[in-house]
Amino acid sequence: MASANQTVLQFFPSPTSFSARIHPVVLFNICDCYVRRPDQAERVVGTLLGSVSPDGTVEIKNSYVVPHNESAEQVALDIDYHHNMYMSHQKVNPKEVIVGWFSTGFGVSGGSTLIHDFYSKEAQNPVHLTVDTGFRNQEASIKAYVSVNLSLGDRQLAQRFQEIPLDLRMIEAERVGLDVLKTTMVDKLPNDLEGMESSMERLHALIDDVYKYVDGVVEGRVTPDNNIGRFIADTLSSMPKISPAAFDKVFNDRIQDNLALVYLSSLTRTQLSIAEKLNTAAQVL
Template identity: 35%
Template sequence: MSISNYKLQTNVRLHPVVLFQIISAYERRPKSAKMSVGTLLGRRDKGSDVIEITNSFTVQHKEQIVGDVEQFKLDTQYASEMFELNQVTYPQEKIIGWYGTGKSLSRSAAAMHTFYSRECGDFQPLHLLVDTTLRGGRMTTRLYCAVMMGVPGGTKGLLFTQLPLLTMDTEGDESIALRTMQKYALHPTKQVGRMLPELVHVVDAIRELAVKLDLVLRYVNDVLERKRRPDNSVGRALHDALTSVPMMDAESFRLMFNTNVRDMLLSITLSTMIKTQMELTEKLSCLPDH
């Protein structure tokens, strides 16, 4: 087993829902357990340098000390059954490693690596370590892979090497939820927050875009008037952003925007009708027979 499966350019995308699942598992762990462990699920292509960690589930385990030796037992049957159930709903997700909570790697990391090496098949398992002690007011998240080391014909062991480029990846629904949580975290209120309609989020996103465009225009004008020294990295970033947007006239953009808005309103109307129909069906089914 070598580190050849992973490159320094490997981009690991961690979805926020995984962190929330790990935090929830740690908060709900048994009183006798010092840590929480579980299986990481995601997508990984052989011909791509992108790995996505999209889901996880907790695996039951036991920690006990026999003499001076700390023993760690993982419920492998429970892990297999949970993965089979997850495959029914998300068949595209495969096992890509495991997670653990704590400030540093535990002594059970080698045993966990041995088990998940069989579960991951041709790929090395990843190990996600989440520090739930909040040292320094932050929740540190690190990613490791194991490298076999030792003398040929002699004693061999595992060296856990940290993988770089651990990034957060958010999709539409996740980004809306994160922005809502950030809003109420910065401006706490006694009332419980609620998710606003889709059009309200569109308006807020347009306002944020207008503020960012104003900053860009201010920077460009200052550079043209020689009030600020130009930065090549900023110029290249602006060039990439402008060239990534297809060129179209105002009328074509208006038609495309209005069409998308009508599609969104139609989807909202249909989902509301389906929800109402389900509620009526549920109430009718609860009526007593006469």
């Protein structure tokens, strides 16, 4: 049995309900900042803006980069720039407050504790978001952490980063953009037809997974889940009742509209290129 005056090493974990939800525009902004970083910088860091719901969910809606210099022993942030940017964002949207900070790279680095200490003064229990801009195996490693105190008796020894659940939800157009972003070597951006083809392939794969699940439940190979069954039923009931002939007509009309847009955009680019060359030739003459 431990004595009454024994010193105990203890962790003070964060609430179990603490989680984060991130909007896709934040990822696009972080990747854009990483591409535009100075040549000598290995990573970029910045501030996360958003809101905190009563249930403890942190919704990350916006971000901006903060200039910094770091070495093996110290990290220097441009605090004046950070405060000026935050004041500018507050004028546009006062509901978005500081909820944490982000950094590029795989996981937590050595100087993260120093930066987290600064943001702990800017927000209560800030979230640390890491984004692997290398996209290893064309997958984005996006993780969120909070700080956990490690204390020995009444004396705080260190901090430990604890990963929390992170929810990333996006519409189909945003998902297509993220898929392009994952491909580090891109010849050109996909047009509307290529985006539609990619969406249809993903939809076909999802329908095939639903078929396999339903067949497995009917044949007794898969344990039924009432929540999944209700979700499938709600999805089927939300689909409009339309005949195959009418669906083919609507689908073909949409394809014709996309083809017309592609043709008009190509024609416009050609006219602009010709006009630019004629203007250059007129100036030379």
